[in-house]
Amino acid sequence: MSQADIVPMQLSHLEAVLNLGHHVYDVNAMPYTSWSLSSVAAHFDAQPEACWVATDDQGLLGFVLGSLSYDEREDWGYLEWIALDERARGKGIASALLERCCTALFTAGASRIITDVETSNQASSAMMRRNGFTEGVTVTLFTRTNPDHPTPPASRPLHDPARARLRRAARTTNTP
Numbered sequence: 001m002s003q004a005d006i007v008p009m010q011l012s013h014l015e016a017v018l019n020l021g022h023h024v025y026d027v028n029a030m031p032y033t034s035w036s037l038s039s040v041a042a043h044f045d046a047q048p049e050a051c052w053v054a055t056d057d058q059g060l061l062g063f064v065l066g067s068l069s070y071d072e073r074e075d076w077g078y079l080e081w082i083a084l085d086e087r088a089r090g091k092g093i094a095s096a097l098l099e100r101c102c103t104a105l106f107t108a109g110a111s112r113i114i115t116d117v118e119t120s121n122q123a124s125s126a127m128m129r130r131n132g133f134t135e136g137v138t139v140t141l142f143t144r145t146n147p148d149h150p151t152p153p154a155s156r157p158l159h160d161p162a163r164a165r166l167r168r169a170a171r172t173t174n175t176p
């Protein structure tokens with residue numbers, strides 16, 4: 001891998017960001033089922049300065065997407081999505097992306113920044129802790145399968161912002 005550049009996200013990065021997200025997020029794990037063009041666009045529209053990408057001469061290495069606000073809290077930043085291509089991991093690139101995003105959110109007036117990490121995602125938890133995030137409330141998603149449909153249909157992205165807000169309220173880890 002050649003030298004990585006960390007640059008503000010542009011519209012021209014959109015397709016590669018979307019594709020990388022589809023590649024790395026496990027859509028069978030509940031918290032990631034909402035990955036879609038609209039979830040990227042929501043952050044990019046609201047707070048483009050909190051959306052960054054890492055690139056090298058072969059293309060996109062990773063991205064971070066954040067924005068103000070979180071649920072009813074206008075003054076909370078939400079770092080919702082961060083991901084790296086496998087070839088870019090373990091080099092501090094995620095931490096550099098996260099730092100750009102957090103700086104932008106604090107500059108925009110965030111009093112704290114929220115992010116949520118699935119319990120089994122140890123790489124992400126470790127990266128958050130290394131970068132000053134401390135654990136807040138832990139929520140477990142209990143599920144009950146419909147006995148008539150033991151194999152759930154393929155997940156579809158949710159485009160209703162009100163319902164998306166409800167769901168994301170159930171996924172909280174925050175900084176003091």
Ligand SMILES: CC(C)(COP(=O)(O)OP(=O)(O)OC[C@H]1O[C@@H](n2cnc3c(N)ncnc32)[C@H](O)[C@@H]1OP(=O)(O)O)[C@@H](O)C(=O)NCCC(=O)NCCS
Pocket residue numbers: 024025080081082083084085088089090091092093094095096117121123124127130
């Ligand atoms: C979560 C994720 C982004 C973390 O990436 P990462 O590369 O592990 O994170 P970091 O940038 O913090 O790098 C961590 C490692 O690089 C090392 N590192 C940090 N700065 C460095 C530097 N300047 N030079 C070299 N190495 C460095 C760290 O010591 C650390 O190594 P360690 O794990 O052996 O302690 C990545 O695992 C990923 O894309 N996962 C899939 C998507 C996902 O789950 N996203 C989160 C939910 S939205």
